[in-house]
Amino acid sequence: MEAVYFGNASGGTMNHGGAGRGPWVQADLEKGLWSGSNTTTNEPSIVAEFVVGMVKGKPGGWALKGGDAQQAGGLKTLYQGPRPSDKTAHKALPGGGDYSPMKKEGALILGVGGDNSDGAVGTFLEGAVTAGFAPDAADAAVHASVVAARYGR
Numbered sequence: 001m002e003a004v005y006f007g008n009a010s011g012g013t014m015n016h017g018g019a020g021r022g023p024w025v026q027a028d029l030e031k032g033l034w035s036g037s038n039t040t041t042n043e044p045s046i047v048a049e050f051v052v053g054m055v056k057g058k059p060g061g062w063a064l065k066g067g068d069a070q071q072a073g074g075l076k077t078l079y080q081g082p083r084p085s086d087k088t089a090h091k092a093l094p095g096g097g098d099y100s101p102m103k104k105e106g107a108l109i110l111g112v113g114g115d116n117s118d119g120a121v122g123t124f125l126e127g128a129v130t131a132g133f134a135p136d137a138a139d140a141a142v143h144a145s146v147v148a149a150r151y152g153r
Contacts, residue, residue: 002062003028003109004053006046006122018043018078025053025066025078035064036079043078050125050151052143058133065139069151075143125151 008022018024018035019042026033026043035041043064050069056062061082067074108129126149128142 001028002055002057004055005033006051006053006066009033018045020045023047023051025051025064027055027062027064029084032084034084037082037084041079050146052146054139054142056133056139063133067143069143069146070153072144072147074147075140 005026005028006023007026008024009026018026022045024035024043024045026035028034035043046066046068048068048070052065052067052069052075054063054065054075056065061080063080064078065075066078067076108127126146130138130142
């Protein structure tokens with residue numbers, strides 16, 4: 001699983017928040033929330049009424065992007081690099097291994113946890129899927145489209 005998460009979960013053995021008190025855009029990579037490839041990250045909090053969050057995966061790596069959904073040009077790369085492994089994470093990963101390579105089976109879920117949990121608060125408004133590891137221009141176009149929707153205005 002590779003799902004986008006937005007919230008302030010941090011600490012513990014499977015939740016690795018960023019800098020400050022949150023909330024952060026993180027990736028739910030099956031057995032935990034991640035903001036990078038290890039348990040210590042400096043990902044900035046995103047404090048906004050509406051937020052755009054992206055998780056992008058490719059062989060050997062992944063990226064997180066996020067920003068204010070009401071602010072043009074506000075999408076930032078929060079992390080881009082290698083996936084977590086059992087050397088930087090914990091031994092609770094499936095089979096005791098790591099997240100590279102990941103085996104994905106092609107499902108798409110919107111507005112619910114990858115484990116079908118319903119403990120979150122907030123509202124999921126829309127989602128987008130791009131082919132492959134989309135270039136920055138495609139990410140910017142998706143963000144611009146969300147800003148153009150004028151959520152909250």
